[in-house]
């Protein structure tokens with residue numbers, strides 16, 4: 001079975017790389033990017049199954065990135081990673097649909113559960 | 127007494143005036159009476175004069191015993207009666223009707239007696255003539271000598287002298303002498319028939335004379351009575367006049383005394399009576415100017431000061447109302463200001479907390495991931511001497527990261543929303559929902575949950591998530607405060623009058639909050655719970671949310687008895703904009 005392709009988008013490089021490594025240890029094909037441009041580049045060349053997106057980033061916000069990605073990858077799944085979720089963001093997120101969210105710091109088990117659920121797998125670890 | 131001022135003034139002036147007038151009238155009446163009585167005295171004196179005139183004529187009549195003087199007497203009596211009849215009925219009644227009737231009766235009696243006397247006198251004169259005739263015959267007979275020797279001429283002459291003396295003097299002495307002579311004459315009768323007519327006529331004369339004497343006595347008695355009556359009346363009237371004259375100066379004196387004492391008294395009383403209500407008003411204005419707006423004019427009199435006092439009181443009512451509403455507005459302003467300051471404080475605290483939480487949250491996330499990665503790597507590697515110890519240490523780091531996460535997440539709950547999204551919320555079902563989240567804890571601690579809901583509460587327009595948060599924090603604390611016991615949740619309106627504010631109270635039978643820390647429990651990071659169990663953020667967040675919804679929260683608690691939180695929520699969210 002092909003491993004799930006996960007793209008982590010977060011301007012906190014340390015966070016993104018470490019999380020990617022941990023996910024890779026758990027069998028996911030995880031990559032980390034730190035800005036919107038890289039995100040779009042990877043999303044176009046090697047479209048991931050799921051996007052782990054930080055909502056608060058300098059420049060483009062997480063939601064804007066999400067909408068842009070959705071234009072060329074309409075079926076991409078999304079989990080929002082956030083310090084806390086603002087109500088407007090929540091409402092907006094629901095409007096865009098197909099999203100879940102997790103508050104940072106994340107519990108790795110919780111995260112993998114949500115990823116598996118989002119991409120429609122029982123479990124990837126095993 | 128309800129009198130107008132001018133009534134009072136009239137009373138004040140009228141009473142002394144009345145006294146003066148009364149005195150004057152009394153004096154006038156008395157003086158008039160005196161004058162009248164003087165008239166009566168005159169009348170009585172007049173009558174007495176006439177009576178005396180009658181008596182004078184009576185004397186003449188008795189002296190001359192003839193028709194001429196009798197007529198004069200009669201005319202005089204007639205005159206008296208005529209004068210009497212000219213006296214008016216009124217005068218008669220005032221002097222005394224009985225006096226007059228007695229007077230009239232006596233006059234009539236007098237008149238009758240005078241007539242009788244006159245008749246007697248006429249008989250007397252006939253009888254006198256007879257005696258003289260018989261005397262002369264007896265004299266002639268005695269002189270003739272044709273008679274017995276016993277009858278001497280001298281005796282007859284002596285007898286005739288006695289007869290004449292008696293006729294002249296008509297007194298007891300001459301009568302006694304005559305009786306003696308007659309007795310001697312009677313002794314001679316057996317010897318002298320011619321003596322009989324003389325003796326008889328003498329006897330008759332004597333009896334007539336005696337009768338006249340009696341009649342005269344009676345007449346004089348009646349005359350005296352007439353004099354007495356008039357005298358009495360005059361005296362009585364004089365006496366009355368005297369007593370009146372004695373009384374008058376006393377009345378005048380009494381009036382003057384009354385005026386001097388009662389007059390000023392009444393004037394003073396009236397003046398103070400008029401001034402009193404005004405003085406009271408003045409006193410009240412003084413008190414009011416000292417700030418006591420509750421003063422009111424006492425309304426006692428119903429004079430002109432009554433309406434003054436009424437409008438005064440109305441003015442005061444308005445003033446007091448204005449004052450009260452002013453104070454209320456000031457109080458309201460003060461409260462609002464306090465609320466604003468509170469909210470401002472809260473908001474800046476919130477901003478600060480959110481800022482800090484954000485800043486901490488990202489490094490925390492990195493620590494979390496790095497620790498996790500180490501754990502992953504070590505977990506996958508072969509056993510080495512300190513592997514387990516390292517893993518344990520890593521678990522300790524993870525736990526600490528988790529504790530920090532709880533804190534930062536709660537702090538981020540402060541994050542201010544630009545707006546309060548409005549949902550229609552039924553408070554009772556919201557509370558059911560919230561207790562539903564905590565079902566497990568309640569069950570494990572065998573806590574009894576009681577709902578004391580009021581059914582027809584108005585729906586609340588507010589933010590549901592925030593409201594949930596509010597009650598979740600409170601109920602969580604209640605559960606934490608006891609092992610078993612009761613949590614009672616009551617809903618209702620804050621007051622009967624208005625349906626603006628809903629009141630929710632959450633009572634528990636837990637360990638309670640000591641008095642001295644009750645003021646601290648709403649402060650952020652204040653907790654009495656063990657390390658790792660409490661963050662001290664629950665109630666501060668709840669407090670902030672309630673205030674932001676325009677509500678209020680308060681607590682009542684007693685150690686070992688329990689705690690009740692009271693939450694007031696306005697039906698319409700009035701956001702305190704900050």
Ligand SMILES: Nc1ncnc2c1ncn2[C@@H]1O[C@H](COP(=O)(O)OP(=O)(O)O)[C@@H](O)[C@H]1O
Pocket residue numbers: 599603604605607634636637638639647648652653654655659660661662663664665666689
């Ligand atoms: N129902 C209660 N009974 C007893 N104490 C309470 C109750 N609710 C709150 N407290 C006290 O108030 C403190 C502050 O509560 P809170 O702000 O929720 O923080 P935490 O629950 O994390 O301690 C608690 O530590 C406790 O001492």
Ligand SMILES: [Mg+2]
Pocket residue numbers: 599602603660662663664665
């Ligand atoms: Mg608490």
